[in-house]
Amino acid sequence: GRVIALVPAAGRGERLGEGIPKAFVTLRGVSMLRLAVDGLIESGVVDRVVVIVPADRIDSVRSELPDGVDVVAGGAERTDSVRAGLAAAEDADLLLVHDAARALTPPPLIARVVAELRAGRDAVVPALPVSDTIKTVDLLGAVTGTPERSELRAVQTPQGFTADLLRRAYAAADSLATDDAGLVERIGGRVRTIVGDPLAFKITTPLDLALARALANDEPI
Ligand code: CTP
Ligand code: MG
Numbered sequence: 001g002r003v004i005a006l007v008p009a010a011g012r013g014e015r016l017g018e019g020i021p022k023a024f025v026t027l028r029g030v031s032m033l034r035l036a037v038d039g040l041i042e043s044g045v046v047d048r049v050v051v052i053v054p055a056d057r058i059d060s061v062r063s064e065l066p067d068g069v070d071v072v073a074g075g076a077e078r079t080d081s082v083r084a085g086l087a088a089a090e091d092a093d094l095l096l097v098h099d100a101a102r103a104l105t106p107p108p109l110i111a112r113v114v115a116e117l118r119a120g121r122d123a124v125v126p127a128l129p130v131s132d133t134i135k136t137v138d139l140l141g142a143v144t145g146t147p148e149r150s151e152l153r154a155v156q157t158p159q160g161f162t163a164d165l166l167r168r169a170y171a172a173a174d175s176l177a178t179d180d181a182g183l184v185e186r187i188g189g190r191v192r193t194i195v196g197d198p199l200a201f202k203i204t205t206p207l208d209l210a211l212a213r214a215l216a217n218d219e220p221i
Contacts (some may be wrong), residue, residue, distance in 0.1 A: 001093030003114055005040045005158065006085035007051040009033045009100035010074020015204050021054050023100035025209065027216035032103035032203065037065055040098060040158075043110035050088045051100070052081040079176045079183075086170055094118075095166050097180045098158035104212055105158070105200040113160040116194055123189050124160040125181045126196030127153035153193060155179060156200040165189055 009032075013022025023033040033051060040046045048070070053061050055073040062071050072088045074081030082097055089095060094117050098105070109126055116124040130152045136145040159180050161169075169183035177183050181191045203212050 004089040004092035005096040035103035043107035045114040092163040096158040123191040126156040127193040
C-alpha cells in the first residue's frame with residue numbers, strides 16, 4: 001500500500017508570536033517545515049509527501065524542499081488545510097497527517113505508526129500520559145470537573161489512517177477539529193494509541209521554541 005504523508009504547515013503561529021507563519025521559523029538555520037519533511041523521508045516508510053502552506057509561500061517552498069514533494073495551498077483552519085492536502089493525495093492507500101510544528105519528531109516514531117497500520121489497524125495515534133492534572137471549566141473559569149488523570153493522554157502526530165477511513169471522516173466533518181483522529185471518532189471509527197515520543201512535542205509557544213532550539217543546537221548538522 002502506498003503511504004502519503006500530509007504536512008499541514010499553513011498556520012499563522014499566533015501563539016509563537018515570531019511574526020511569521022510558524023512553519024518558516026528556523027532551528028539551527030533550517031525551517032520547521034523542512035525538518036518535518038526530512039524526518040518523514042528519513043523514516044523510510046513514506047512514499048510521497050504533500051505539504052500544505054500559506055498560498056503566498058507556494059513558490060518559495062517548492063524551491064526549498066526536495067524534488068518530488070508536492071506543495072498545495074492551505075485554508076483558514078487546520079481542518080481546511082488537511083482537506084486541501086487530501087485532494088492532492090488521490091493515490092494513497094495509507095495516509096499520515098503530521099504537523100510541521102512537530103519538527104523534531106524522531107523518524108522511528110513515524111515508522112512505528114506505519115507499522116501499526118500495516119499490521120491491520122485503521123487509525124493510529126501516538127500518545128503520552130499527561131503530567132498536569134487537567135480540569136474542565138466554564139466560560140467564567142469555574143471548575144466543572146476533574147477527569148481522572150490516569151485515563152488522559154496527550155496525542156501527537158503523525159496520526160495514521162487507512163485512506164478510505166480518513167476520507168470518510170473528512171466527508172462527514174461538519175465542524176472543526178483539533179486533530180484528525182477526532183473526526184474519525186465522530187464517524188464511529190476505532191482509534192488505537194501507541195506510545196508517543198516526548199521529542200514529537202508541538203512547538204507552540206516561545207518556551208517550546210527555546211526548548212526546540214536548545215535541542216537542535218545540541219545535534220550535529
Ligand atoms: N495549520 C494549517 N492550517 C491552518 C492552521 C494550522 O496547516 N489554518 C497547521 C500549522 O501550520 C501546524 C499544525 O497545523 O503545523 C498545528 O497547528 P498549530 O500548532 O495550532 O499552529 P498554528 O495554527 O500556526 O499556531 P497558532 O494556533 O498559535 O496560530
Ligand atoms: Mg492553530
